[in-house]
Amino acid sequence: MKPRSSFQIQKSVIFALVLREARARLGERRMGAVWMLIEPICHLLIFSVLFALLRARSVSGVEYPVFVLVGMAPFLLYRNTALRLMDSLRENRSLFGYKQIKPLDTYVARVIVETCIAATVYAILVFGFAWYGFDMTVHRPLEWVATLLLGLLFSFSLGMLLALITHALSSLKTIIRMAFFPLYFISGVLIPASYLPPAMMPLLLLNPFLHILELIRAQVLPNYTPVDGVSETYVISFTVVLLFLSLGTYRARRMHLISTKNG
Template sequence: MHFLKMNFPAHSFARLCFAVNILKPRSSFQIQKSVIFALMLREARARFGDRRMGAVWTLIEPVCHLLIFTVLFSLLRGRTVADVEYPVFVLVGMAPFLLYRNTALRLMDSLRENRSLFGYKQIKPLDTYVARMLVETCISATVYAILVFGFAWYGFNMSVSNPLMWVATLTLGVLFAFGLGMVLALITHALPSLKMVIRMAFFPLYFISGVLVPASYLPQAMMPLLLLNPFLHLVELIRAEVLPHYTPVAGVSEGYVGTFTVVLLFIALGSYRARRLHLISTKNG
């Protein structure tokens, strides 16, 4: 496809979408599917096409996390945790957490970075949200597959104890991150100064979500408060579905995450529908 080989600016990209859509009559679903696919190509090119370090950093970030915390944990407590080699333990929880964090933050920035496209009626803010979620999921899945292959080659056991439930929980987490990202996008559209605060808030979440240590190692007196965090539930559930002998901390529930996600999506989509014209017509975000 010549489209993949050309470096389209935003206005040319939108004109191409418009031209393709008027060549023959198509349903609204077909038009939206084509727009989302074109947005995914544009997003992937923006991430990797012009900056080689973008592709490299995508792989280097989790590797750096793994190396730093594996060395620190080995010095402090030994090489295993919950009867699992510590690098495997961290990777199983870290990979989905980074996926959810990156998805939410990328959606938060979507309005500002795609504003030039909203002058064309085929492209809506929701399309850019969906495209970014799909691109981030594909990137994270690719990076995780590379790391799993590397770990398996090195001799670690990377089998998944309950693959169907693992995929279901990962999908639930992506939906949660999608709803969270939409809410953050709406909030920062109204109050752009909160973006830095929100980014900083994900740093303590990294530690209190059980990414680096089992949730049972966290302060038990604070556990009722920590269990309000859906990330903690997701990480614990994913570990229990991958590691055969891992037991989640008491109180972890997939029902809680499911309910939280449904409510979050209801708020996000309802707020988006109420403010969709305002999102396009103003320059905030």
């Protein structure tokens, strides 16, 4: 039998982990696959009705449901990625007895699964919106894809760091999960960042999610103008620093992570 290279082994390991993660995400409940679609639809319906009652039916020249979908879909992907990576060590601890499987492999597998699920759900919603009569064209598609990937890299770095932190302090998991709830509102998912309090804007602009969602909306919606202070350079710099910090910490603690007494 021809020996396999390290790359081939790594590819096989990640592929097997992707299949395992997909089965766990979609097959652990009868409604698992359906809920992936129901969750964003419920968000859209509830907040679209509330916004229509309180203000109007459009924002920045587009229908409010389209405005929300463009920002909500990426945010849910990034949130789910970070939180799923945070739980990866505990949920895959039994696999680390195999020397071919490393914690980093489980991180990569979870990112792939979450991205595929989010892309499928977004595609279904886009086709549904287009069939209903909404304009779902992307104004600057190449820049949009690049920003989406940048946000995914940021959430990967954040999730890895959260996994390392909660591995040492598991009691922080609940606090971290709760912290994503206010982020949902202060990141501009439901309203343009220009609607947020101007006095708090210098503080709000420290949040990379706000920058990412503003950039995404500007690249999708032709008439949308990001709030002053939004910068792609800030997101890139923040992501690079976070990635180096996460990978450095992971390398320093990688042997401790696979211990069956931890996680």
